[in-house]
Amino acid sequence: MQLDKVVSYHKALADTTRLRMLVLLADGERNGLELAEKLGVTPATVTHHAAKLREASLINERREKNTIYFSLNHYFLKNSAAATADFIYRGANARGELNAMDAEQTKIRDSVIRNFMTKEGKLKHIPSQLKKKLIVLEHIVSGLEKGRTYTEKEINEFIKQYHDDFATIRREFIMHQFMFREQERYELNPEELWARWESLA
Amino acid sequence: MQLDKVVSYHKALADTTRLRMLVLLADGERNGLELAEKLGVTPATVTHHAAKLREASLINERREKNTIYFSLNHYFLKNSAAATADFIYRGANARGELNAMDAEQTKIRDSVIRNFMTKEGKLKHIPSQLKKKLIVLEHIVSGLEKGRTYTEKEINEFIKQYHDDFATIRREFIMHQFMFREQERYELNPEELWARWESLA
DNA sequence: ACAAAGATTTAATAACTATCTAATTAGATG
């Protein structure tokens, strides 16, 4: 994780209105007008804050007709915090150690792929350990085109190349921020948003 | 933890210069001029940032002659993060659940004291589990007077009422923010700074 | 296809914050 990411994560949480917003969302999804009313601010203010929270990947959005529903991104909420301490303490180490870590991660990654994928490139089964699951999901999702939108049917077909349980995997793609859905179409998220095992303890 | 605390914690970390400052301190303690030089800012700027970090209890300060040495407060750095998630998720719950938790905590606290203290009020031994250690330390430190300063000798004598290893316990008092040392004298910190097991996972 | 209603976004402004220079305080030392 680089400096800017850490800063924008903390900036996102460094505001009373935004924190109250997250508390409200902990109850379940809400749209902009509802939030504005409960928070005692104008809808425009909610848009502004939503943008900040989105940049830090702390919320998800779902469009239905002309209203946008916000919800918590539990994954980032839990994991970004630990990343800060990592950043501060690891920052003190020499470059060499970081590179050694990168090498180590590549090794782990390769071994996970080798273990969970057949020679023909099929997924044997979905790993249950989060770390391994993320590696496999990233591997699969890399087969999709950046910037292009897909119908649900297309996505299902694509996933079936790897595994029959396309519903589960499609859901995991969304949950871990590899893709997002908008107006019934699916699209890859920018890579910086992808949930990566490197950021886990 | 209340809203303001959470906000000021994140505000403290929501700035590039302050984060770089913490990274430098991860290497060991530094005074203001050193920090200014390494960061490429004026001493005045360092003072400004130190104030923000101090408010969030992320650093400690020690005066020697006329120079002030800053160091990391490892405890808060590690534990404040988890508190944020707690705040967001717990905030959504009803009051009742919080009170139930308070009751539960009191029960645990009493049982720990009963287990580690003799009938005569001596400490059998220092708990190794952080949670339990904090409970015991808070129990002991409560015997000191707020606002009064103590010499090291006085502190040692006081601790010996409970346990022979006064050196270790004195160090723990500082480490967990129950007390601070200034010009060879010891004094209680305000209670809000005390490291408390309730804030642990 | 058009107007009204509903929901969100843009543009302007007011409040805040990081940074610097200059002046001041506090402690140590000859």
Add this chain to the structure above:
DNA sequence: CATCTAATTAGATAGTTATTAAATCTTTGT
């Protein structure tokens, strides 16, 4: 006490951010 060193305060400025009023975009009824 004069001087040196380190840190803080005050005042000024530039850049950033929270908030709102007005404009834009979406859906729906006619």
